Every structure is written in structure tokens, then in C-alpha cells.
Amino acid sequence: MNQTSESQVLLVTENSRLDIEFELSVFDGPLIEKTAEGEVFSFQIGDGQLLPQLENLLIGLEVDTTAKFTLVPEQAFGRSDPNNFQVMPKSDFPADMPLSLGHVIGFDTPTGDEVPGTIIAVNGDEVTINFNHPLADKVIVFSATIKAIYQD
Template identity: 45%
Template sequence: MTDQNLRVGPGLQIVLAFSIALPSGQVLDQADETDPVTLELGDSQLHPNLEALLIGLEVGTQAKFSVPPEDGFGYPDPTNVYDIPRVEFADDMDLAPGLVIGFTTPTGDEIPGTVVAVDEEQDQVKVDFNHPLAGENFVFEVSILAIKGH
């Protein structure tokens, strides 16, 4: 059941279209109105800092937020960059700077890592596990298409 008077808040399903773009206009992630995202606050589909921007919005609201690093994905942490032995990767994997690879943590979570450098002499691959938008300003545009109560 959709209630047009509801505002985005905990315990409600939200149907939205969104885009995340760099200030240059390069779109990094999006879901348009023909294929929107349905989520509940806190379900980990959307970063908590972005969820916080949605609280209180109503159905039909279109909003655009300029998000600095401290309100988005934070700043890069140099301790999140690791040298991993080349043998840990598939032999046929073309490891090049910029390649994003999914890694499984010891707890079973899937996290992305970005190849920063490949040291052939040392047989090491430098991988950055910071969020790709850490340290970046970006623009978050959202349209609230529906809010459903439980």
C-alpha cells in the first residue's frame, strides 16, 4: 500500500530514481525511473550518509545534493591500501591500474578493491580498498517515486 502523505523514514520502503555524478558531469551510478531502486533505510543498499539526505522527503520530491567527502564516503585511508602477492590472482587476469575487483573478506562480505599498481619485479599487486569516491566531491540527485508502509 502506497501512502502519498508519507515521508521517507525508518521502516518504510522507498522507491527512487537516482544518480551519483562527479562535478564534471560524469555519472558513476544511477537508476532511472524505468528501473528504479526499492530500498529500506538501513538495508545497506545505499550508503548511510546518502540515506540521511533522504529523510523527510515526500513522494514526488526531486532533490539535488552537492556532497563533500566528509558527508559522503569520507577521505582515503592509507592503511586501506595493501600489497597482495600476484599468485593470489588468477593467472589469466589482466591486472592493470584502475581495474576494480571484488574480494571476499574473512567474514564473507564482498568488497571492491581497485588495482593501483602492479610490481612485476616483486610479483606484488597494490590494491586500494578505500571506496572509489573517498575524497571526492560528488552530486547526488534523487527522485522519490513512491513510499510504502508495512
Template identity: 40%
Template sequence: MSLGTIAAGSRIKLHFALKFSDEQTVDSTFEREAPTLTIGDGNLLPGFEAYLIGLTTGDHKVFTVPPEEAFGQQNPQNIQEMKRSTFPADMPVAPGLMVSFADAQGAELPGLISEVNGDWVSVDFNHPLAGKTLLFEVQILEVHNAD
């Protein structure tokens, strides 16, 4: 067992869970294989990585992460109004439906239909967790310091 302290570049094995403030789980690795990642490799958002710095093997903590350190605030400019005719005629367009679009480079861009009002459909392109305060539970299993 490694007893290193997490710093930039550390390779760590951990369990984590993301939960809403009401304890509803969004994602968790506690019931499956624990991932291994390197601090700074882009697998975790920098806001989440900041909470790991200074932790050591065996630490089990829960942090409250505000939207600014997680997926950001909702941006009203990311809600687009589209004509109903933009969607296939046989598509059941309704609030709550996740629809995949292609951006200018052809990459997939998911959008959530938030409202249907006559011939107009509101599509929210914000990250689904934007604007949410999250609980970030971590259990550090191994730490290998950067050499």
C-alpha cells in the first residue's frame, strides 16, 4: 500500500460518487472497479481535482462542490428556440427528451428539450449538471507520487 500525498501529477486509485444535495446518486464507482487516474490528465474537472490535493491513502471524505467548481452555472444563451419542423415529423417532441445534434465540426452535441410551445421547441444545451451543487464523495485507495 502506498501512503503518498496527492499532488499535481500523482497517479491515484480511488472510488468516487457524485450526488445531489438530497443524496440522490448521479454517478458512483463504489459498486464497481475503482478507476486509476493521474491528477491533471483531464479525467476529472479541475474543480474536483482541487479537493483531492493533500489527501492520502485511506482518506474517505465528502465535499460540497458549488456549480462554479463543477459544471458551471446555467447559461441562458445555451437555450435555443427551434422550429418544430426542424425535427423529424414522426419524432415525439416533448419536454425531457434528450436529442443529439451535430455541431459545426460534426461532433455530437446533446440537447434537452425543455419546452414545446406551438411551433417552437426550446432546447437546452447546458450540461445537465450545470447550476447544481454536488456532493463529491471520495475514498483514496492508492497514491503514487509523480517522480
């Protein structure tokens, strides 16, 4: 009796294109982002749409696998760097811009990129901006279901 070729299980590799459903939240905290009901997030491993740390967690998984990971800050968005806090004069901001605590502002870098900064203090004529990632120092929970794997 001849054996027919066994169906090969596709696994996520460093070269995969994927469709996933995912949820990203702060441990014991708010939901940060998730795919909409019935929608998938499509991306190529290494294309920069997803943090490399999160992509690496998906490698080796197969279609219809759901995995949930808890990442300490060093595995996710890092720890706050005290050098990423800057005090700026209020006059550097448009007069009609609300300078309230927690307000996130996009700042242009010399290379033309935009970097978010969060207002953490307003004292007199000075505004203190935190340029660390908003999720720095947070424990993150990442849950993903592999919906499709495409190998080129």
C-alpha cells in the first residue's frame, strides 16, 4: 500500500506573511489595541508594523493557534530613560494648544520623523515633556491567534 504525501503543517517563520487577530493590553490595566471583530491584521514578519519582540513570539506557531504572552518592560517597550524628559518654554507651543497633563503631542525630529511626547508637568512658563514611549515601564499582555500563514 502506498502512502500518500502527508499534509505539511505550516509554521510561522522569519519570512512569513501573516493574518492574525490580536489584543495588546497593559497587565491589570487598559486595552491598548485589538483587531476589530471579524477583521485580521496582515503583515510580513520584519516589515516594522509589529514590534520585533512580538513578532519573535509568533515564530513557530501554526494556523488556528492562540497564544498569550506576558512581557516585562525590558521585553516590550523598555524602561524610562531619564534623559528623555525635557523642559521646554511655553512659548515654544502654539497659543491655542491645550497644555494639559497627559496630552500627547507629535514633535518633528531633525530627520523628519515624528516622535510623541507626553506632557507630565506645567509649571509657570515651563512645560515638562516625557519623550519615553507611553508604554515604557509597563508589563504588557499580548494575545494573538494565527488566522493564515503565507510562505513566499
